[in-house]
Amino acid sequence: MNISTNLVLSDQKLNLLKDVELSRKGDQQAFGRLVNQTRNLVSSIALSIVKDLDNSEDEAQQVFIGVWQNMSELKNSSSFLPWLRQMTCYKALNFLRDNKTHQKVDGEEADLILS
Secondary structure (H helix, E strand, C coil): CCHHHHHHHHHHHHHHHHHHHHHHCCCHHHHHHHHHHHHHHHHHHHHHHHCCHHHHHHHHHHHHHHHHHCHHHCCCHHHHHHHHHHHHHHHHHHHHHHHHHHCCCCHHHHHHHHC
């Protein structure tokens, strides 16, 4: 990487940290910028776990709702990205768990399928 690339990355990190701090104080515009900066990250993690585009988009939206509601739990602004990644993984895995129970076949239905 050259110096200009490093400066751009540093500016992006600083902007992200500023927006995290402002979002923790309830600034909705700063939170909107955070969503824009991290939507690809969240969507790609959700898609890699859920393996369905529509459901992964729904889960990504749920992640951002959860982030907004729980910003006060974030103790250190520099931990935002790991926290966001972890929240995305949990939401996507919970989606899989919750939908697996809907795919189970009860006894009578199993008898009909196996007949």
